[in-house]
Every structure is written in structure tokens, then in C-alpha cells.
Amino acid sequence: MLRTLTAAAAMTVLALPALAQGAQVAFGGATQDPDAPVEVSADQLQVNQSDGTALYTGNVVIGQGEMRLAAPRVLVVYVEGQGRIDRLEATGGVTLVSGDEAAEAERADYDIEAGIIEMTGNVLLTQGENALTSERMIVDLENGTAEMAGRVRTVIQSGGDE
Template sequence: MALHVTPVEAQGANVAFGTIRQDTGQPVEVTADSLEVDQDTGTAIFTGNVVIGQGEMRLSAARVLVVYRAENKGIARLEATGGVTLVSGPDAAEAERADYNIDDGTIVMTGNVLLAQGASALSADRMSVRLADGTAQMSGRVRTILQTGSDN
């Protein structure tokens, strides 16, 4: 009997993301080729091979805009664009853009999202990751191929 694999398409899917819960209060480490700071708007733009680390999570992109809270009270959000990759534990996701809201602990990835989890992969228009509990919701033409796990 032949293995039969069927593509599955849906409007939304909930999945686990990463192996750990992320503490959004941990320090954020940023490395990049260049940095431009605008004191008037309270922003910083990192460009060129940008890598952001927070705990076990890593995010890389061509450009990251950092928006600070008023009165130097820390980071409010990060906006990553250009070949964005998010890695947590064994899971990795790619997209055109990722917006990380530090206060509510969410990362929203948009634009040709591809999530790889071991031998499985899912694609969608949008993925929202809740770092506090390590879950993600994919929406907008979600697509995956389910393996049957049997050669019979």
C-alpha cells in the first residue's frame, strides 16, 4: 500500500512554538553592522545582519526599529523587516516582518510566514506568538502537509 499524503489548507491553526516560555523582562541583546539613534522620536534603527537575543529566543533581520518607552524606561517594541527569522528551541519561523510588543509579550510575524518544527512545516499569511505560554496562532491560508507515519 502506498503512503498517501494530503495537503491541508485552513483559515487558522493553533500550534506550540519553542520549548520554553519566554520571560519578556529579560535583557535584550542586539548586534548589528550599524546603528542610528533619533533622540527626538525615541527610536533606534539597527541595520545589517541584525541579531536580537532575549533568553533562549533569537530573532534576526536586515533592519530592526527599536521604539523606547518615554523617559528611558526601557524598550516598548521592536519592528523587524527584511528576511526575518525567529528561533526558539528547535522551532524556527521565517517571515517578511515581525513586530515584538514587549509589554504584552507577543510577536506578530507577517508576510509569507513559514514555521518549521522538526520534519513538519506550516505556512500562513500571519503568525502570532504568545511568549508567556509558548503558543502560536497561524492565520490566513494556513497550509501544511500531514505525514501519516506509516509506510503501509
């Protein structure tokens, strides 16, 4: 019991700088491939040829490699004149899953070419039994890392009682 309390106290002290300034954590790892094809399914699709966008609504699920993103509304913006996706803008409550890691937020913007996903608004990241919350998280798919900022809070499971 004393060892568990000591470990918890040590983790709290180590996490204090993260609470004030933000935290960098692993996310997605080496399984992500920003160059992999993007597959989208939804209840409805509206295409706007004049501005090069496609709006998916209703139970939208986007897959790329082993990563899945789900949201009620996703705007797909294409690179002008090239027919390839430039970025995705997901809103209305977003869930991003990669392996056993999952993140939730109010909004997610995915820059396909850069391999960067920015999630904002009540971000919750779960990694196994551990959880982190913040207002903003930027995921770098190439490096398999995420940076959290905006009052970061971490809950780390100690592994049981002794």
C-alpha cells in the same frame, strides 16, 4: 502502505478547518522569558533621541533568553522617558528561532511588555520535519502558543514507509 495513506487522509480531513480559518500551534514553549534582557548586535546603529528610537541595520541579531531573531533592519522603539524597550519592528526578511522551532516572514513586530510577536508576509513555521505556512502568525511567548491565519497550509511527515 495502506496505513500510511489512511493516516495521511485522516490528517488532511482534520486540517481542512485549519486551512479555511487558521490554526493554533505550540511555539517556543516554557523556555521563553519576555522579561529577560534583550541583546542586539548589528553592523550599524542610528539613534534618534527626538522620537526615542534606535535603528539597527545590517546582519541584525536579537537575543532574549533562548530566542533569537535575525533581520536586515530592526527599529527599536523605547518607552518615552523610561529607557526601556517598548517594541521591536523587524523588516526585510525575518527569522525567529526558539529551540528546534523556526519561523520566517517578511516582517515581525514584537511587543516586549505583552510578550507577543506578530509575523506577517509569507510566514513559514518549521517544527522538526513538519512545516506550516500562512500569511500571518501571532506568537504568545507567555503561553508558548502561536496562531496562524490567512490560508494556512500544513505538511506533516508521516514517519516513514511501511
